[in-house]
Amino acid sequence: MNGENTRKERAGSYRGFELLPVHLYVLIHLKKAGVDYAKMIGKISGLPLELITDAIDDLLEIGLIERDPGSAVKRSKARFKKAFEVHKHHTYYRLSREGELFVRSIDEKWLKRYFDRLISNGWTVVKALAESRDVNEAGRKVSIDGETLEELRVLRFVTEKGRKTEFFRRLWESSGFKAR
Structure with a gap:
């Protein structure tokens, strides 16, 4: 293959x-x-x-x-x-x-399509989250509604309090990007 x-x-x-x-x-x-x-x-x-x-x-x-x-x-x-x-x-x-x-x-183009299929406006939301301390700071950069926030929790990207999880940090960094 x-x-x-x-x-x-x-x-x-x-x-x-x-x-x-x-x-x-x-x-x-x-x-x-x-x-x-x-x-x-x-x-x-x-x-x-x-x-x-x-x-x-x-x-x-x-x-x-x-x-x-x-x-x-x-x-x-x-x-x-x-x-x-x-x-x-x-x-x-x-x-x-x-x-x-x-x-x-798997490259950046693939990841953009992947995250966009995963959640609404996914790539933009995930990138903003990676560049922020938590979901509140990311929400100032890009609109994150309640449904998107719940999806981020289900995917284990953020905690109940809105902080980034270790899993999200590792996933983002292992994909070749630097998280804050």
């Missing part, structure tokens, strides 16, 4: 499967980490383990990630590990070849 096929699909979907921000985060995380396990992905992102494991199951099912075979992981393969080599006590995951190609096809 080449990158062209993934570009022709609607942003936010892969072979008809709608990708949520948590799916996108897991893919981008595995691209940077090489291999990692669910508990660590959850710890770094600040998301509940159940949400991460559900996302991993979805991504396994559609073939974007795969289980990493073997009984040990070297640091050259798991870039976030501190030890030179560790024995596996968890199930490690990595991007499949299809996953590599898909993640490679």
